[in-house]
Amino acid sequence: xxxxxxxxxxxxxxxGDNSIINCAYSNSASDYFIWYKQESGKGPQFIIDIRSNxxxxxxxxVTVLLNKTVKHLSLQIxxxxxxxxxxxxxxxxxxxxxxxxxxxxxxxxxQP
Amino acid sequence: EAGVAQSPRYKIIEKRQSVAFxxxxxxxxxxxxxxxxxxxxxxxLLIQFQNNGVVDDSQLPKDRFSAERLKGVDSTxxxxxxxxxxxxxxxCASSLSSPYIKTEAFFGQGTRLTVV
Numbered sequence: 001x002x003x004x005x006x007x008x009x010x011x012x013x014x015x016g017d018n019s020i021i022n023c024a025y026s027n028s029a030s031d032y033f034i035w036y037k038q039e040s041g042k043g044p045q046f047i048i049d050i051r052s053n054x055x056x057x058x059x060x061x062v063t064v065l066l067n068k069t070v071k072h073l074s075l076q077i078x079x080x081x082x083x084x085x086x087x088x089x090x091x092x093x094x095x096x097x098x099x100x101x102x103x104x105x106x107x108x109x110x111q112p
Numbered sequence: 113e114a115g116v117a118q119s120p121r122y123k124i125i126e127k128r129q130s131v132a133f134x135x136x137x138x139x140x141x142x143x144x145x146x147x148x149x150x151x152x153x154x155x156x157l158l159i160q161f162q163n164n165g166v167v168d169d170s171q172l173p174k175d176r177f178s179a180e181r182l183k184g185v186d187s188t189x190x191x192x193x194x195x196x197x198x199x200x201x202x203x204c205a206s207s208l209s210s211p212y213i214k215t216e217a218f219f220g221q222g223t224r225l226t227v228v
Contacts, residue, residue: 041221043116043220098209098210100157101157102154102156103154104152
């Protein structure tokens with residue numbers, strides 16, 4: 001089926017630690033993936049994307065890893081800050097479709 | 113660069129009433145999406161437009177939901193009549209995606225609909 005799911009609904013980390021948010025996707029035809037951050041009362045905000053011809057991409061304090069063999073995606077946030085507290089969604093687009101399919105989200109709580 | 117604009121921000125209506133949401137995408141973005149986000153869940157696509165044509169409306173409850181994108185710019189989403197289960201945030205997004213390239217979608221702040 002076409003589903004994108006997450007392993008952990010809530011992740012609590014200490015400020016300054018690194019965070020890892022995981023996502024499993026089921027559609028092997030997916031070829032483009034995005035991580036979004038959604039703060040309360042706001043729309044999803046783009047963080048980073050990765051295409052299926054890559055296995056790693058880095059941004060500012062964030063890294064996305066893609067393992068197509070096991071259909072797994074992860075978002076790593078370095079030196080997590082209180083402003084990183086939000087719900088994080090992975091989303092995919094698969095061949096033949098142009099709209100994003102979202103997972104259910106992981107809430108990241110950063111403890112001071 | 114101006115983002116995706118949506119209005120109203122909040123709406124409370126009684127069941128069986130009708131409601132309409134408006135979206136103005138980022139200038140130059142040919143692709144426009146409407147998503148429904150129920151509390152605690154990820155956004156679910158309702159309809160996708162490419163310019164003023166519908167690309168995907170397979171998950172739109174067509175017996176009560178309708179959407180249009182006149183002149184390939186602004187879009188409206190209507191619900192008539194509303195049901196309690198329509199309570200959600202309705203997100204509009206736009207992107208430069210085409211049949212040849214996929215890009216990220218930019219989202220508006222959404223309209224929070226409460227049906228009582």
